[in-house]
Amino acid sequence: MSGLFDLGGWSREISAFVSDILAWLADLFGGWIPWFRDVANWFRTDVVIEFWGFVIAVMIMLVFAVINLLVVLWMERKLYGRLQDRRGVMVPHPWKKIHKGTGFLQNMADGIKLVMKESITPRNADKSMFHAAPAIIFISSVMAYAAIPLSTTFVLADLELGLIFIVAMFALSPLAVLIAGWASGNKYTLIGGMRGAAQMLAYEIPLLLCIAGVAIMAGSLNPMEVVAAQQRTSVLGIENWYFIPQFIGFIVFMVAILAELEKLPFDIPEAESELVEGWLTEITDIRFGLIFMSKWMKGWAAAALVVLLFFGGWSGPFFPQEVWFMIKTYIVFAFFVWIAWILPRIRIDQILKIGWYELVPLSFATILIAVALKFLSHFGMGWF
């Protein structure tokens, strides 16, 4: 099936339509004021239409990201509520106090509460760095959405090195963790920040190596190409989703991405029971809210990355591409939630040991497998 939304085309059309209206208005008043006609002509130029088209596309993607964030947050709260034998968020109604329902508006309420909180900057803090850290985290996680395609048409930036871009955006946040931890001027945050830096070394290398394995098989770092490569049928007569040939890589990637998200078995920099709230301890009000939001934004982006790399992206029968993509990402995200709420947090030395002794050798193995499969495919014996 083809994609439902043509993000680039539609936003260009909207832009052209708005330009037309503006140009018509300019023409209308052009009789009285002559330079209005120049303005009208300027509105009709391709550059202006392109530019505003792009801005509109960005806006659409941003709106999608925020709505999706609400869905994902609500999904997580409901899911782990059920996992813990309770109902999760339930009181949703703005004016009626009813104790049944879905509680979908609860996240809105929490967001409004965080906006109204007092903003506290610690006296010992390095102020500029302390304020920069939440911004870096939020901006980097929103920017990752730019390169994530939801279908062949619903994509903001069809980058040649899209996968590298997404992972680079992910990799920015440990830097901000370190900055926030160090700049807060607090012992708990300092330990949390240092843990974040140490943990990054353990999981970032296997993460990139797994992506390299997939890229070798697909022959490209463009998410579109990777999905297209997975849609080719393999020897078994089914679509060649990479979680079968790259199974080891898939497992390693799932572990590494959980560490990347600071989800529960690996939320060592936060470690709420020993470090209060880790590197987040001193961060208050909506800055805390932004970090919180960006965590779940990254959560969905990570699920999208898993789907793009290993589960054939948007390929599937009957439904439009976007529907398939969303279904798959939500399933992967539900898996993240399941893992996160049933496992205890492991220690920092243990994650380093897992990273260096287990994940890195295994991800070398995935590269070897990818190269071998690619080599065999040249003689018509591979998966392709």
Added chain:
Amino acid sequence: MTKLWINMGPQHPMTHGLWNLRILVDGETIVDAEPVLGYLHRGVEKLCERRTYNQIIPLADRLCYVSSLCFAHAYCLTVEEMMDLEIPERAKYLRVIALELQRVTSHMTWLMAIGPDVGLITLLLYCLREREYFLDLLQLQTGARMNQNYPRIGGVSQDIPSNFEHKAIKIIDKFKVRVKDYHKVTNESSAFLKRMQGVGTLSVEDAIAYGVTGPNIRGSGAKLDMREHDPYEVYDELDWEIQVRDEGDSLARFHVRMGEMQESCKIILQALKKMPDGPINVKAPLRPEGQTFRRTEDSRGEVSYYVVGNGGESPYRLKVRSPIFCTMNVLPKLLTGVNVADVLAIMGSIDVCIGETDK
């Protein structure tokens, strides 16, 4: 690297109460530790000198908010011994049932607290669910969920209702099924074992030297239980086993407590079967004289009371030995050399209750 003193407390998720654990860290390794107590000191021992013997029972209840009945019972037992009072057989059985119910709820509280300690909040909600059932039973017997004020000098305050046995059997059966869930998320999960195994190893010699008692010393391999070695009430007539593990680490203490919950259920069922009919209370003399020392097994260790009566309305002196106060001394030894994250696994397995520690 520079060494840092970190205050884990008085307001900290680790503490489970109001106290301060100061640790000196070198990076992630703990070099020194120092428990600071006194934030919850209420002067209970001094308060007791101004109250009559019966008025002390609710006060003893409030020593430990998690296993309050054990403290009230130990006090009553001590005063009864001072008075040479023989309580009716049925009252003894009723006390054993209430004590064991209290032990199960206390261990449940420990289990639900150790979950968030190691980052497993799901375990907390599972345990809260089953703890409710046992609290219901306790409420049926004593009339309250906590601070029951149940034992009296000379017996107990009230008898169990007629449907108690039926309910107890049903709840214990349900509990035995649900315990499998706990094992699934704890000691059958390798991530949990990673946190608990080989952490905070306490040798028998150290445990004895520092005065560690209860499940903590049983986890180190010492077969020490006051219910067996200094029997009171009817524990010597019932068939149960002391839970002992030799490893001495956090996981061993975990297993000891998990086993004790099962044993307590066994004791409750036996006591319900064996319980004779009869009175539940005898009249006690009001102004006793003499002095007694008596120890019992609380859910956290050995509770001792030393009561001196001089023939007045209230005791001349009352001394409480609470188990965790003595166990706190071993913390610098246990915590030195471990990781910061291990503090949680160790403190969680020790089962701290600050109410009784600070008194």
